[in-house]
Amino acid sequence: MVKAILKDDSFREYEQGTKLIEIAKDISPRLAKAAVVARVNGELTDLRAGLHEDAQVEFLDFNTEGGQEVFRHSTAHVMAQAVQNLYPDTKLAIGPAIANGFYYDFDTKETFSSEDLEKIEAEMKKIVKENLPFERYEMSREEALSKFSAAGEDYKVELIKDLPEDATITCYQQGDFEDLCAGPHVLSTGLLKAVKLLNTAGAYWRGDEKNKMLQRIYGTSFTKKSLLDEHLHRLEEAKRRDHRKLGKELDLFSIHDEGPGFPFFHHKGMVLRNELEEFWREEHRRRGYQEIRTPVILNRELWERSGHWDHYQENMYFTNIDENDYAVKPMNCPGSMIVFRNRLYSYRDLPLRMAEIGLVHRHELSGVLHGLMRVRCFNQDDAHIFMLPDQIRDEIIGVIDLVDYFYKVFGFEYHVELSTKPSKAMGSDEIWETATNALREALQARGLEYRINEGDGAFYGPKIDFHLKDCLDRTWQCGTIQLDFQMPEKFDLEYVGEDGQKHRPVMIHRVVFGSIERFIGILIEHFAGAFPTWLAPVQVKVLPIADRHHSYARALTDKLFDLGVRVEIDDRSEKVNYKIREAQSQKIPYMLVVGDKEAANGSVAVRHRSQGDLGPQPIEQFTEGLLEEIKQRQIR
RNA sequence: GCCGGCGUAGCUCAGUGGUAGAGCAACGCACUCGUAAUGCGUAGGCCAGGGGUUCAAGUCCCCUCGCCGGCUCCA
Numbered sequence: 013m014v015k016a017i018l019k020d021d022s023f024r025e026y027e028q029g030t031k032l033i034e035i036a037k038d039i040s041p042r043l044a045k046a047a048v049v050a051r052v053n054g055e056l057t058d059l060r061a062g063l064h065e066d067a068q069v070e071f072l073d074f075n076t077e078g079g080q081e082v083f084r085h086s087t088a089h090v091m092a093q094a095v096q097n098l099y100p101d102t103k104l105a106i107g108p109a110i111a112n113g114f115y116y117d118f119d120t121k122e123t124f125s126s127e128d129l130e131k132i133e134a135e136m137k138k139i140v141k142e143n144l145p146f147e148r149y150e151m152s153r154e155e156a157l158s159k160f161s162a163a164g165e166d167y168k169v170e171l172i173k174d175l176p177e178d179a180t181i182t183c184y185q186q187g188d189f190e191d192l193c194a195g196p197h198v199l200s201t202g203l204l205k206a207v208k209l210l211n212t213a214g215a216y217w218r219g220d221e222k223n224k225m226l227q228r229i230y231g232t233s234f235t236k237k238s239l240l241d242e243h244l245h246r247l248e249e250a251k252r253r254d255h256r257k258l259g260k261e262l263d264l265f266s267i268h269d270e271g272p273g274f275p276f277f278h279h280k281g282m283v284l285r286n287e288l289e290e291f292w293r294e295e296h297r298r299r300g301y302q303e304i305r306t307p308v309i310l311n312r313e314l315w316e317r318s319g320h321w322d323h324y325q326e327n328m329y330f331t332n333i334d335e336n337d338y339a340v341k342p343m344n345c346p347g348s349m350i351v352f353r354n355r356l357y358s359y360r361d362l363p364l365r366m367a368e369i370g371l372v373h374r375h376e377l378s379g380v381l382h383g384l385m386r387v388r389c390f391n392q393d394d395a396h397i398f399m400l401p402d403q404i405r406d407e408i409i410g411v412i413d414l415v416d417y418f419y420k421v422f423g424f425e426y427h428v429e430l431s432t433k434p435s436k437a438m439g440s441d442e443i444w445e446t447a448t449n450a451l452r453e454a455l456q457a458r459g460l461e462y463r464i465n466e467g468d469g470a471f472y473g474p475k476i477d478f479h480l481k482d483c484l485d486r487t488w489q490c491g492t493i494q495l496d497f498q499m500p501e502k503f504d505l506e507y508v509g510e511d512g513q514k515h516r517p518v519m520i521h522r523v524v525f526g527s528i529e530r531f532i533g534i535l536i537e538h539f540a541g542a543f544p545t546w547l548a549p550v551q552v553k554v555l556p557i558a559d560r561h562h563s564y565a566r567a568l569t570d571k572l573f574d575l576g577v578r579v580e581i582d583d584r585s586e587k588v589n590y591k592i593r594e595a596q597s598q599k600i601p602y603m604l605v606v607g608d609k610e611a612a613n614g615s616v617a618v619r620h621r622s623q624g625d626l627g628p629q630p631i632e633q634f635t636e637g638l639l640e641e642i643k644q645r646q647i648r
Numbered sequence: 649g650c651c652g653g654c655g656u657a658g659c660u661c662a663g664u665g666g667u668a669g670a671g672c673a674a675c676g677c678a679c680u681c682g683u684a685a686u687g688c689g690u691a692g693g694c695c696a697g698g699g700g701u702u703c704a705a706g707u708c709c710c711c712u713c714g715c716c717g718g719c720u721c722c723a
Binding site: 115123124125126210211212213214215216219220221225226227228230256260261267269272327374376377378379380381382385386392477488489490491492523525526527528529530555557558559560561586587588589590591592595596597603605607609617624625 | 649650651652678679680681682683684685686696713714715716717719720721722
């Protein structure tokens, strides 16, 4: 007999080898019905597998992360089967579950059109209807190699060859389709009731652009059609929040063929942007930063010295002045180096926090441009902190606090990554080790959870990245903290220490918004264009009901204007309903309807864009509340 | 840059080889109105750009540019 120890620490005994699905049924038929996969001693395991020793046993349904992943992964297998049924000469690459679904990469002469996706989906439905069991079996390395090379599955052969010598090689089979797979899988295809193939895309084998480009099909699946419909509906809703769409509708910015990747900011976008910068300056002043501004174009020698000429050239733009080579800055740091070196600092001056909102240009591949999220010129809210080695930890913690404070003001949730030494890097392994550890310690001291992003550091140092999500849950790097021992060396930076000797300072590069453009993109999608009042391009719209109310409405508008409120009046000969509709669709926080009653007693009828009609208020009461809301930067 | 899709009025989109359309927006006139669209009228297009096929091209083919979804890359 073996013990199955359940989540509540109780246990049940079964004969050795009892299938997990039987155990689930024994506990509760409902549990067995909902279960997608089991977790045995922390390992995801097929429900069909037997329990052979005492173990912690847990059953995961579709509502768990692991359950969903297994469910989607099984759907990917069914898709691969459907594709091979319809297009027999297709070779299979890989097909994992991803955040909201799954994909599978195929090598085939066919180019899949949307009609093909429908055909494949129909074929998948057939396979689901057949309710084929997913069966697992193990095989030796040789057996696996001969099986998959005989089948012409070159990519699988490559995968097998890369498995460690002693790895257990497993295959899963449903019907006559089998695939190399570590598993686990759901019991049978019949569970995969609601499937939708979403789109196709090219993807390099193993993500390397030197390799062949494969065809990837993305899809998603759910246990019930209603859940799938809900998900598809959410996707539609998300498209309405797209910053590119809202940027146009709200007249914030535009991007033109005349400058792909170079956004034009319109007046309303600039108002928003200036508010962000004002907030930024206020907070940086408070936290002991000074502000500088350095040129956009600097000569070749500088970029050679900084290492950008060697390590970053393919992303840079160049020009020639008086027969000398110059480059347009892709980063602000070399400019800051020059400012630091401009005079001699004492250890008493450190840490020196030197901020710059700097316009940088980077040559990005045309295919990656995306609204304001990825552009070819953007403003970084940069800062370079020069410090003594023993100030590193506190300074990093200070920046982490700053980023956290900023993101909370906007109500953003974020996740953190620690990126380590890339292949194209300057400096010794030891220095990288020290720098990476300093970042890690700061994260731990602050109790922040983080992921390791191997090899994704900047060429001059490791970094902590702060990622935010857009309307489709795609994540974008915004804030970053990079520790740099290289630049001070390259630029021969020095300060005079307590001992009267010259010493090398350590440096942090950091941004909070990251790119102001990208941050605005995130901001637009996060609020769906309904910005907090302090950021709203127009904060109040005054709506006179008829022409005879114009003078009262204008006096009111002037009064608000004098208080520093961004106010507009809609004095067109239109009905109030029409004016409200327009103000609503512009997502203006407050509409003040004024007619006979208001003009008579000096009041305003307040309408809030999301709370609706708030009724009449004396003007002073309204302005008082409004100014307070703006001052506090409230989200409402 | 690579794979696939797309490009028609300011915006959203119809238009399957035979005279370029609608709604909204703009402009004009009337209406003076109480919490999400008043009515009537006017104007607006080198159908992304270039080349080709055809008696005839928005429509079919080729090239270029741009956009969208991915890959790769990154703030």
